[in-house]
Amino acid sequence: MTAHPTTGFTSPELQGRETALKPGYMSGFGNSFETEALEGALPVGMNSPQKINFGLYAEQLSGSPFTAPQATNQRSWLYRIRPSVKHSHRYAKVDKGFMRTGPCREDTDVALGQMRWSPVAIPDEALTFVTGLRTITTAGDSDTQVGMAAHLAFVTRSMGNEYFFNADGEYLVVAQEGHLRFRTEFGVIEFGPGEICVVPRGVIFKVELVDGPARAYVCENYGGQLTLPDRGPIGANCLANPRDFLTPVAAYEDVEEESFLYVKWGGELFMTKIEQSPLDVVAWHGNYAPYKYDLRRFAPVGALLFDHPDPSIFTVLTAPSETPGTANIDFVIFPDRWMVAENTFRPPWYHRNLMSEFMGLVYGVYDAKPEGFVPGGFSLHNQMMPHGPDMQAFEHASNVDLGPVKLSGTMAFMFETRFPQRVTKYAATLPELQDSYIDCWQGLKKHFDPNRREPK
Numbered sequence: 001m002t003a004h005p006t007t008g009f010t011s012p013e014l015q016g017r018e019t020a021l022k023p024g025y026m027s028g029f030g031n032s033f034e035t036e037a038l039e040g041a042l043p044v045g046m047n048s049p050q051k052i053n054f055g056l057y058a059e060q061l062s063g064s065p066f067t068a069p070q071a072t073n074q075r076s077w078l079y080r081i082r083p084s085v086k087h088s089h090r091y092a093k094v095d096k097g098f099m100r101t102g103p104c105r106e107d108t109d110v111a112l113g114q115m116r117w118s119p120v121a122i123p124d125e126a127l128t129f130v131t132g133l134r135t136i137t138t139a140g141d142s143d144t145q146v147g148m149a150a151h152l153a154f155v156t157r158s159m160g161n162e163y164f165f166n167a168d169g170e171y172l173v174v175a176q177e178g179h180l181r182f183r184t185e186f187g188v189i190e191f192g193p194g195e196i197c198v199v200p201r202g203v204i205f206k207v208e209l210v211d212g213p214a215r216a217y218v219c220e221n222y223g224g225q226l227t228l229p230d231r232g233p234i235g236a237n238c239l240a241n242p243r244d245f246l247t248p249v250a251a252y253e254d255v256e257e258e259s260f261l262y263v264k265w266g267g268e269l270f271m272t273k274i275e276q277s278p279l280d281v282v283a284w285h286g287n288y289a290p291y292k293y294d295l296r297r298f299a300p301v302g303a304l305l306f307d308h309p310d311p312s313i314f315t316v317l318t319a320p321s322e323t324p325g326t327a328n329i330d331f332v333i334f335p336d337r338w339m340v341a342e343n344t345f346r347p348p349w350y351h352r353n354l355m356s357e358f359m360g361l362v363y364g365v366y367d368a369k370p371e372g373f374v375p376g377g378f379s380l381h382n383q384m385m386p387h388g389p390d391m392q393a394f395e396h397a398s399n400v401d402l403g404p405v406k407l408s409g410t411m412a413f414m415f416e417t418r419f420p421q422r423v424t425k426y427a428a429t430l431p432e433l434q435d436s437y438i439d440c441w442q443g444l445k446k447h448f449d450p451n452r453r454e455p456k
């Protein structure tokens with residue numbers, strides 16, 4: 001496997017070398033990349049010559065309208081053994097299992113309120129990334145390209161001659177247990193707990209296990225692509241830095257055997273049989289491609305003297321809407337960090353929010369919920385539903401001596417959207433749904449005393 005000579009990112013050369021860059025990846029966010037698995041496969045200076053080296057076909061994959069402004073225009077050119085159109089016969093609708101797509105208003109008896117689930121155990125049955133995808137919430141409408149879905153993915157079996165693409169949105173996959181290998185049209189991405197992988201809408205891939213059964217949280221973005229947030233007065237550095245995003249170098253399969261291509265389109269699942277592997281892209285260039293990111297590379301910026309800033313300072317990626325500052329999705333993390341604020345209630349404040357908040361915990365302890373919110377579990381604080389630290393966290397944070405404290409070994413995250421999130425029937429009927437969640441605030445005491453003044 002060799003990358004394009006001009007990029008310098010050739011995987012064999014990097015193998016075994018102590019380098020910031022992992023073998024097989026190119027660094028940067030939203031770059032115009034170019035990479036070839038066979039030297040000379042990329043046409044030079046043009047996209048579509050009359051004939052292409054090695055008898056390859058040229059194909060454009062557009063992630064934005066052709067006419068999108070330069071800053072949001074996304075497309076890649078793929079040089080492949082056969083064009084994708086040869087990768088499909090007639091599509092047949094197949095059982096979509098527990099996959100749901102917004103708008104989805106399933107009849108559930110679930111009462112309005114704050115919700116939390118214990119981790120759902122990885123099932124014993126054989127599940128691929130496709131059959132093991134279980135939708136927890138949906139928001140907005142995939143047809144109008146607004147909103148999102150939050151899913152759990154259980155993977156107990158690698159996909160062999162099965163491949164998949166999602167026409168309804170892009171996937172942001174947050175590994176929680178076990179490593180996953182995404183073999184995509186663009187190359188191979190391997191990642192595990194603490195890392196994320198983003199697969200843009202329409203990109204064909206299959207998922208393999210690396211070290212045993214895996215569980216992941218997945219955000220499906222129906223809207224415009226996830227991008228880096230503007231840093232404003234923070235300046236040119238910190239938070240998620242572009243160089244830490246890794247896109248794979250080209251890698252292809254030249255496999256002539258019957259394969260099954262699954263397609264999620266319009267909220268339904270379809271399948272078509274093809275005669276060969278669709279991962280036959282020998283070279284590609286462009287800025288529309290999958291990538292991975294290690295969340296531990298996130299450089300947090302926070303309160304240096306007093307008060308608790310809004311969690312938007314921990315935004316890793318954002319999918320903007322047409323309204324400035326009102327995201328279709330913000331992907332926010334709560335990583336290791338020092339707490340140093342003086343005379344401050346340090347955990348999240350009590351709040352009610354226009355945006356709805358789906359949270360998960362990859363590992364460690366979340367400071368607002370030391371009990372009950374455990375790795376692999378998840379919670380939903382929907383539009384305008386009040387929430388905040390549980391009684392135990394409130395009493396502790398209100399009375400503890402405020403020296404510098406490091407929150408270590410922790411990684412919580414939030415999928416935050418401007419839309420209300422509708423809970424699926426699957427999620428509403430899970431035995432892991434915690435009936436007693438709201439009791440965590442029941443013990444909050446009345447401390448009010450008109451004569452009590454805190455010392456200045």
Ligand SMILES: O=C(O)Cc1cc(O)ccc1O
Pocket residue numbers: 309310311347348349351357368381387388414
């Ligand atoms: O609800 C939560 O736990 C997430 C959250 C964290 C925080 O520091 C401030 C606001 C917020 O919604």
Ligand SMILES: [Fe+2]
Pocket residue numbers: 351353357381387
């Ligand atoms: Fe919140």
